[in-house]
Amino acid sequence: MNFRKVGAAAAIATVLALTAGACGGDDGDNGSGGSGGDGKGKITVGIKFDQPGIGLKEPDGSFSGIDVETAKYVAKQLGYDEKNIEFKETKSADRETALANGDVDFIVASYSITPEREEKVDFAGPYFLAHQDLLIRADDNSITEATDLNSKKLCSVTGSTSAQNVQNDFAKDAQLIERGGYSECIGALQNKVVDALTTDNAILAGYAAQSQYKGKFKLAGLSLSNENYGIGVKKGSDLKAQINTALEKMVSDGTWQKVMDDAFGPANFKFEPAPQIGQLK
Template identity: 70%
Template sequence: MKLRKASAAAAAAVVLSLTATACGGSDSGDGDEKITVGIKFDQPGLGLKTPDGEFTGFDVDVATYVAKELGYDEKDIEWKEAPSAERENLISRGDVDFIVASYSITDERKEKVSFAGPYFLAHQDLLIRADETSITKAEDLNSKKLCSVTGSTSAQNVKNELAPKADLDEQGGYSQCLTGLENKVVDALTTDDAILAGYAAQDEHKGKFKLAGLSLSDENYGIGLKKGDTELQKKINDALKKMVEDDSWDKAVKDNFGPAGYKNEPAPEITETS
C-alpha cells in the first residue's frame, strides 16, 4: 500500500515537472527554460528580423536586458512576432511572457493587459527629405501630400486635427511611403518619431531624410504583460530602472537611432506600478 502511494506521488511529480518545463515562464531562469518575448519583426531601429534570422533594434535590446535581469540568457529567448492588432491576444492566450513592441500605454489597452514602464517616450512626427525647407509645422502640410500606412491613427490625426487640407496617401507599408518620399511623389511620412528614426538610420536611407521634430503627440511605450501580474511587473520595472542607471539605455538609443540624428527624450519615469 505504501509502495503504491509512493509510486503515485512520483508519477504526479513527473507530471508536474513536465508541465512546468512545457510552460516555461518568467518565474525562474535556471538555464534550461525559455522565455517568450513578443516584438515587431518589421520596424528598423525598434524590432527587425534580418534576412539572416537575427533580431535587432531598441526594443530588442530592452527586451534582452530585461530577460537577463529575470535570469535568462539571450540564447534562452524565443522571439515571437507581435503585430499591433494581435498584441492583446498574444498576452491573454499566454503565447508570450511579455511584449516589447512600440506598445503605447493607453487606458483602453490597460483594460485588457498590464504594463511595466514606460521605457521610452516617443512623439508623432514627420519624416521629410533632407533638403526640405518648406515644412516646419503641421499646418504646412495643407498644401502637401502626406503618406502613412492604411488606417494609421497618426495620419488621421494630421488630417482631422492639424492639417485638414493635406492630401493623404495611404499605403500598405512604410517602405512604399519611403520610396514615394525619396522619389518626390509624396512630401512627408508620419508616424511615431522613433519608428521614423529607425527607417532613416538604415544604411540605404542615410543622409536622404530627416525628422521635422514637431512632437505632435506623446506616446509612452510600455512592456505589455498579463493583466494583474504585479510580481512580473515589479521585476521588469526594476530591470528598466537598472538599465537606465548603468547607461545601457542610453547606449541602446545611440546604437539604434544615432545615425538618424534623432533627439530622443530622456528615459521616462516609471509610472505603471499596479
Template identity: 65%
Template sequence: MRLHQVTAAAAAALALSLATTACGSDGDSDAEDAGRKITIGIKYDQPGIGLKTPDGKYTGFDVDVATYVAKQLGYKPEDIEWKEAKSADRETLLQRGDVDFIAASYSINPERMKKVDFAGPYLLAHQDVLVRADDKSITKPADLNDKRLCSVTGSTSAQNVKTKLAPKAQLQEYGGYSECLTGLENKVIDALTTDDSILAGYAAQPEHRGKFRLGGFKLSNENYGIGVQKGSELKAEINAALQKMVADGSWEKAVKKNFGPAGYQNEPAPKIGVVVS
C-alpha cells in the first residue's frame, strides 16, 4: 500500500512536470519564431551594389535583391542581420555557416561552384571602363593603349585589358575603387575598369553624376548569383523569389533606382540557371 502511494505520487509529479515542460516548450518555440533572424552577406563598400552608409544604413542593388528574397522567405527587414562579405571571404563565410546566403557582386564560375551553390543568376554584368564624361579620346578598347588604366590591387580586370585588348596601357593599381575614381576625376588616370554594375554604382552617386560615363565595351560576362552552402535547400527557395521579383517588376525598379542615374544600359533579367559564358 505504501509503495503504491509513493508510485502514484511520483507519477502525478511526473505528469505535472511533463505538462509544465510542454507548456514552456511551446512558449519558447513561439518566442523563437517571433525573433527569427536571417544573416545575409553583402559588400559594405560598393555604392549602388552594397554600401554601409555612415549612419548605419544599407543601400544598393544587392541589398534590394537580398531584402526582397528575405521577405519571400518570411523575414521582415528588421529580421535581417547584415554581415560584410569581402570578396576573399565569401566561400569561407558560407562554408562555416556564418551567413545564410550572400548577395555581393558574386560572379558564378566553375571554381566557386566546387565550394558553394548559387541561386540565380540575377544580374548579367560585363567588365567595362569608366572615363570622364568630357573625354572623347576613348571610344573603343584599343583606345586604352598608352592611357593610364586603373583598377584595385590584385584585380584581374585591368590585367585582362592589358594582356588581351590594350597591351600598351599603363596599368595603375590603387587600394580601392574610390581612389581610382578620385584619380580619374583629377586626371591622374584616364580610365577605371571593373564590372559595369560597380562602375555605374559609383557614377550614379549624387556627388559624381554627370562627371563620368561608361564605355559600354562589354569586355566579359559576369553572372551575379546568390551564394548558399553546398546542398542547401535555400537555393530553390531563392530561385523562386528571384523569379517573382522579375515578374512583379521589382527587379527592374531596383536596377533603375541604383544604376539608372549613370545611364547604365542593363541586360534583361537573366533566366534562372542560365549562365552566359
C-alpha cells in the first residue's frame, strides 16, 4: 500500500468536508454573509440605544425612533424579515471601527456625513437633516447665543464633533466635557455639573419631550450647523447603492413622512422635509 497516497486522499477528504460545512452550515446567520432576498438570513444593524425619538432601547427590550424604523424599512427592502434584524448598540466613538471590523452590516445612528468620516466609511443617504443646537436648563436665561458659552461647561459625547464645533467656531473659551452617552450629559445638566448640552436638535427635542424631563430643559433654538444623517456602510460595499434605492422608495411611498410624524409629532418638533438622496446641505 502507498501510504503517501492514502494520507493525501484523507487530507483532501477532510478539506472537502470542511468546505461543504462552511458553505451550507450557517444559513447566512452572520449578517453580511446572509441570504439577502430570501428573508431567511440575519442582518446586524448598528443604532444608538439612548436617544429618544432617534434610537432608544425601551425598558421592555424593544426599540423605537426614526433610526430604528428607517433601519427596519431598509432591511426589509434588502430582503430581511424584521425578526432577523439584530440591533447592536454602536456609540459615536465606535461607529467606524464597527463597520471596518464587520461587527455590523450597516449603521443608522444619527450618523452625520462629514468629509473626515467619508475617508473611512461610505454613506447612503442622507435620510434626515438636523441642525446642531443647545439644550439648557429651563430657568437659565444666560445662554441665548453660542458665544454665551465662553467660560461655561459644555457637554457632548465622546466621538461626536458637536462640542468641538462650538469651541472652534463660536466660543473658543468654552470648557468641553465629554461623556460616554447623551443620558450622562442630561444627568450632568440636570445636576448643574455642566451648563449646556450640544448635539443635533432632533436628539435634544427627544430628550426634552420625555415625561421625566418635561419643563426642566429647553432648546436654545439655534441652527449652528447642518447635520445630514446618513447610513454608514463599509468602504467599497455595494450596500450603499441598494440602501439608497430603499431610501428613495421610503420617501415616495409615504413611509418616511409617517415615521417622522409619529416620532416628532408629540414633541411639537418641526423637522425639515425629506432630503434628496446624494445631496448635502
